[in-house]
Amino acid sequence: MQLPTNVSSLRGMIEVPGDKSISHRAVMLGALASGRTVIDHFLPGADCLSTIDCFRKLGVDIRQDGTTVVVEGAGPGGLREPAAVLDVGNSGTTARLLLGILAGQPFHACLVGDESIAKRPMGRVTKPLREMGARIDGREGGNYTPLSIRGGALRPLCYTSPVASAQVKSAILLAGLFADGVTSVAEPHRSRDHTERMVRLFGGEVNVDGLTVSVAGPQRLRGTHIYVPGDISSAAFFLVAGAIVPNSEITLKNVGLNPTRTGIIDVLTQMGADIAIDNVRNEETEPVGDITVRTSTLRAVEIGGDLIPRLIDEIPIIALLATQAEGTTVIKDASELKVKETNRIHTVVTELKKLGADIEATDDGMMIRGKTPLYADGIVVDSHGDHRIGMMLAVAACIAKGTVRLERSEAVAVSYPAFFADLRSLL
Numbered sequence: 001m002q003l004p005t006n007v008s009s010l011r012g013m014i015e016v017p018g019d020k021s022i023s024h025r026a027v028m029l030g031a032l033a034s035g036r037t038v039i040d041h042f043l044p045g046a047d048c049l050s051t052i053d054c055f056r057k058l059g060v061d062i063r064q065d066g067t068t069v070v071v072e073g074a075g076p077g078g079l080r081e082p083a084a085v086l087d088v089g090n091s092g093t094t095a096r097l098l099l100g101i102l103a104g105q106p107f108h109a110c111l112v113g114d115e116s117i118a119k120r121p122m123g124r125v126t127k128p129l130r131e132m133g134a135r136i137d138g139r140e141g142g143n144y145t146p147l148s149i150r151g152g153a154l155r156p157l158c159y160t161s162p163v164a165s166a167q168v169k170s171a172i173l174l175a176g177l178f179a180d181g182v183t184s185v186a187e188p189h190r191s192r193d194h195t196e197r198m199v200r201l202f203g204g205e206v207n208v209d210g211l212t213v214s215v216a217g218p219q220r221l222r223g224t225h226i227y228v229p230g231d232i233s234s235a236a237f238f239l240v241a242g243a244i245v246p247n248s249e250i251t252l253k254n255v256g257l258n259p260t261r262t263g264i265i266d267v268l269t270q271m272g273a274d275i276a277i278d279n280v281r282n283e284e285t286e287p288v289g290d291i292t293v294r295t296s297t298l299r300a301v302e303i304g305g306d307l308i309p310r311l312i313d314e315i316p317i318i319a320l321l322a323t324q325a326e327g328t329t330v331i332k333d334a335s336e337l338k339v340k341e342t343n344r345i346h347t348v349v350t351e352l353k354k355l356g357a358d359i360e361a362t363d364d365g366m367m368i369r370g371k372t373p374l375y376a377d378g379i380v381v382d383s384h385g386d387h388r389i390g391m392m393l394a395v396a397a398c399i400a401k402g403t404v405r406l407e408r409s410e411a412v413a414v415s416y417p418a419f420f421a422d423l424r425s426l427l
Ligand SMILES: O=C(O)C1=C[C@@H](OP(=O)(O)O)[C@@H](O)[C@H](O)C1
Pocket: 020, 021, 022, 093, 164, 165, 166, 167, 168, 170, 191, 192, 312, 313, 336
């Protein structure tokens, strides 16, 4: 796809699609609950559609019409042994959270995904789920897909996770809903807490004590109504576009502002960006607001420590932002980037270098020197099949002179099917 380049301004308003993490969880908890769950502003991206497909194969009646989803909850003991393989597509969240739920079911299931999923470590969830009593086999001792699992009769577990990962935490807590007794997960830094908030919304109980989260099982959940806030990880591409494209002003409506996700706003603020948040309110259990960003003069920052889990998926677009900030931006403590849809340290550095960025990979992150003009004379960039790399490159092209083509642009449909249409609406 030919990308817009040398853009003179981006102006207008966008309502970004529903949050991917929350959309997955709404379907999953809705499937486990007793009674009907209605989900509004659901993200109909490929990853969340994979979650719906897996739960339909587990016997759950789910109707999806655009951004509205109605789940007829299966209730306790209501999921059925699937006759077909469960295909999680490109979605790590589906794979890991689903394994947690399957660990609590007294039947057999097989789980596969695409080429990218086959490279992503599953041992981080299969190991603790085995400790709880699930029988799991798979490639390389159960560290990679394809996996097969037979669950049921779980023991509770007190688990200390070596990584700050909401997928690990959620998989264990979801399994804990089926175990007899208290299951807890401690993590080195706080990861996104959508599972905790949503279990409560479904009438369950979750305790949070510092960095330890626990659930007492077994628990019964009741179907509910959920409005999914706009995804701050999708908004991030336009927050950065608004800050780095000349003469720009972009307003993003109804964006989720859960503090475990707002690291991108902290970074933009520290860099000196012209950004304002209005109309903050609570939608059920998640805070939501409108964000306006204008073209800004930016300075470099250091990003690491407990900020990393709060912006982990935004690091590709933050790397682009840093190319337009005065000074050297250092991103550290971010080794987790190596096990995402692609090795995002490698793909970000390779692709931004093609456009003239002064960027280098480090062991656990990257270093970016700015401010550097980007050029794109007939250059071909590649998403590598990674949605966030594709969207970052489309924003990079906006400030590049020349022409640039994006290979594998269709990857954006994983989290933001209307991304290119929304970008063009601001031109
Ligand atoms: O729980 C979730 O919904 C997610 C958690 C994060 O992954 P990790 O748990 O692997 O950090 C994030 O990168 C992913 O996009 C979604």
